[in-house]
Amino acid sequence: MFSLLRKERMWRSHDLRRRYDVVIVGAGVHGLSTAYHLGQLHGVRSVALLDRGYLGGGNSGRNTAILRSNYRTPEGIPFYDASVKLYEQMSEELGWNVMFSQCGHLTLAHSDAGIVGLRVRAENNQLMGVDSRLIDLGEIRRLVPGMDLSDRARYPILAALYHPPGGVIRHDAVVWGYARACDRMGIEIHTDTEVTGIRRNGRKIESVVTNRGEIATETVLNCTAGWATTISDMVSVPLPIVSYPLQACVTQPLKPFLHHVIVSATLHVYVNQTDKGELVIGAEIDPYQSYNMRATLPTLEQMATYTLELFPQLHAIRVLRQWGGICDMTPDFAPIIGCAEEVDRFYMNVGWGTYGFKAAPAAGKFTAEMIATGSTPGIIAPFTPARFRAGKLLGEKAAAAVSH
């Protein structure tokens, strides 16, 4: 409580300098994590993080903060596992409590096909050392006694993928913790600074144009999530990204009754209860492409309907807030990390869609290594932007999308 009254600032504002070694567009969790690792591990500190809004005003402040590593593919599993492990150390590393609660994560199956899909994930996870297993109704009942496990439900629950290290984190704390650490290393965070153009000469970048003036640099990193293509358009680099809204809501606080994160792809919904007692509920993406963040009634109705399928006893509770964010969806539900094929030193760490918060520590760490050393670490190599031209798409849809 008293820490709220402290005098120390988390990060300071600065005048824009005329040049920086690296300009990062987008100060969400991915831009911040990359900047932090550039400074911390590679001594690259002439870095400007530019954001047109306030810090964490993009998806990094709008997500449901669920972390897990029980993905499906041999490319995805070790990457997300590395990220969750970095999150486990983060409070200590940053000297700042990010409130990571590894309460456990359950993905429900409502059909035989659903069970088969979860079994594949459990087997792949175990092979790669991730704690993840299929559990039956008896064990689900012991873990989540408040959920409707009867066979009267429209889509009765048959089994679940149980992932004990999964959980939730305080997303704002992660953003602020990284921002504070960046500031202490002399990395500059510039909010209310919109990138409006990027000048290039042939394959080389010359400068970044903003509403606060022009900055000379040879190296740009695009971390703008839902707005990724608006930035890559500035250097004529087309991307396989389409922006879709994703919405979530939070209810009034209730007595603690739910101690795990519950996800159902069949019901297009995920639910967890915060330490304050509120239920945080997320939906699937809206059914049309858009940059509009307004919350809508059909999505609220959908979240309510499906949450009541799982927890009918919640029929009379109130919704406190509902909001949306803009997600950068890729065709294979995997991110795009690498240097553009068409422009030198135009890097991107985008395509995080509906699932990128959990990935930030690892993505930032390895993106920083790529920018500082010029060679791509093997763990992020499969996410190269060149994979589409080469026809080497990844198969993460079943584990990354809530439905479909």
Add this chain to the structure above:
Amino acid sequence: MSFQLRCPQCGPRSVYEFRFGGEVRQRPLPDAAQEEWYRYVHTKKNQAGEQMEWWFHRSGCRQWLQAVRNTISNEVKRTWFPDEDNE
């Protein structure tokens, strides 16, 4: 309701009656360069602003139509059937 589209056959209806079909794109000729096919198959304009796009009136006349919509405001400027004379 989030917004409405005017189906040229059925009139103004909730967007939830339609299936979104993505941005309108020009299909390359069969013998076009591989680069052109790559761009057609994978990359997207993902326009922030007015774009021409496909919609299917799933819960109505079950016809494909085209619309001009502003992807920032969701305002729908125009709708028509693609085989109609486009003005």
